[in-house]
Amino acid sequence: MARSPFTLVAAVTAALPGAEVTGARALSAGGDGRFDSAIATLSDGRELVIRVAEDDEAAVELAEEALALRALTAGAREMLPFAAPVYIGETRVGDARALVTDLLDGFQIDAPDVPAGRGAAWSMGEATAAVHALPASVVRGAGLTVRDAAGVREELWQVVDRSAATGRVPARLTVRWRQAIEDDDLWRFETTVTLGGVEANSFLFADDPEAGPQVTGVIGWKGLAVGDPAVDLAWFSSAPDAADDVHAAYVRAADRGTDDALRVRARLHAELEFARWLLHGESLRRDDIIDDAAALLESLADGIRQELTLPAAGGTDVESAMDALDRMPAAEAPAVDTSMETDAYRPEQLWVEAEETDTADEADAEPSDADTEAQDADGEAVATDPDATGPTWGDATEDLSDISGVRGSSGSPARPAPETAAAEADTPIDASEEAQRAARAALQRWTNSGSE
Structure with missing residues (x-):
């Protein structure tokens, strides 16, 4: 009572x-x-x-x-x-x-209601990065849990094995989770101080008339530990609109490099919350919780659309491409072979430094629009603002918010096919301009294949 x-x-x-x-x-x-x-x-x-x-x-x-x-x-x-x-x-x-x-003052925003763009999303990403920047001595000195990457991996193995032993987890999920844990590429990361599973409601906001809602407090510190930073990003799955902006702000504010598999592991942690809910019901011998968890797991198995693997394009993000655009030379580039042997592009390899031209006329020539502004396949300008945010994972964020009670998913938008630049066959162009156009077209294909 x-x-x-x-x-x-x-x-x-x-x-x-x-x-x-x-x-x-x-x-x-x-x-x-x-x-x-x-x-x-x-x-x-x-x-x-x-x-x-x-x-x-x-x-x-x-x-x-x-x-x-x-x-x-x-x-x-x-x-x-x-x-x-x-x-x-x-x-x-x-x-x-x-x-x-x-008592901390402030209002909360439910995960599905966190808006994209500047304001709450950016502030949440920056606040999470600040927690992860705390020295590990804060945790070690208090005798709290400290795990390395291998320890995190082993703990997840136990969750998968124990939940599978109940007979209530769909085989598709068990196989999916085990394959992800077996993938060594996902587990090369630097551990940080974490909150151990922050949620959207862990953040308290005050409204700023210019910057929008700003995080003024964080509650829910019971899981303070050293471990996988991805565990504090697992709530992204229930905030599909804001996920990319929160993650982009987190990456910008992080005081260390973030690993390519961060959001893949975050997705895995989110899915395993269903398994933990099942194990919670088992420990309490609560049939209602067990049945609820089993139903959620079935719904999750029916709704998953993306694999728990690293992006095929090499795991870099759109901001890396924007940085590459900023490094484009002001003068015309020499002719290069623009043929592509594979679909795995590294943006920094799509441009080469300009060589000095032999004639004074070419040296005095004004830079072309193609050298100063990137364009997409349809001729639209692509922003190169270094503060611009964008998706940072190779697959779309699946929305788990439709499954009530726990983070979950009933599906995600279909991933669009990469766009290609249409060549103007009747218009003669020199080799250097063709090289620049091919580079921009390759960037556009890479951006669209990795950002939606």
Whole structure:
């Protein structure tokens, strides 16, 4: 039975001796009902949150969050461009564990409602990168979990094997997951500090009239660890509109290079949330949870459209192509062989440095439009703004938001076929101009094959 807010806030004085509580109100974020929560108003105007665990598993989560918040020293908090809850104390309400923290202001945005473009999406990506930039000593010093890439891989193997043993996971998913875990190319990454599975509702926003919603706080620190940064990007699958912009902002803000397989592993982590939900039901012997998880897994198996593999084009992103455009020479390029032996292009290899021409007339010639502005196959200009965001993974982001309860998918838009540039057979052009046109056409094919 849910406890009243007055019952909950009465325990605040046990966690904060001397506190004078003057008000109480309920706190609910539409969670799973595993915690009773309330807000206590103190005589000095401060507002505190008290959460009480409803079962043993929830009690463990509260203990983990208390340890994580205490690990965030003043120095670590100064490195973050947003606020994190401050640990106030712990107590008990009856036989249940309770945690008291300060209250962070801000509004939340559900994942399917996060808009693309500047504002919330960019701020979420930058906030996630800030967490990942924290020194690993923050985690190690608190005795929290530290895993290397091999450890992350082994933990996922156990999830797949245990869930498959229940007999409720479609064989197609089991094979898919095992193939992904066996693929060595997916597991060459640098571990970072992570929140251990951030969600869209972990971010608190304040509205900026010029920049749009900006992250002012992050909640949900119970999973603080060192591990795979992709685990904090798994929620992208339920935010198809904003996923590319969040990821692009994350890549820009990251203080280290991001690996090509980041979003592939993020997708794998998202799908394995279904398996974890199944295992949660098994551990509690809850047939309703087991049946719900099994139905979600069946829906996921029917809806998957993309493979959990690295993009065939080499794993680089559209921003790399834009950088290559910025490196195009101002003078005309010499004639080159523009034939392509394969579909795997490296953008930086599509242009060559211009050689000096032999005549003064060519040296004084004005640069052509083709040298200063990239165009697509239909003659439309392609923006080369270094701040422009774009998709950064070879396949479209599948929307898992249609499956209620857990991140999931019922399908994704079909991947468009690459475009080709139509040649004007009747118009004579010199070899250098042809080289530039071929390079732009190759970029266009690469961009469209890797960004939709």
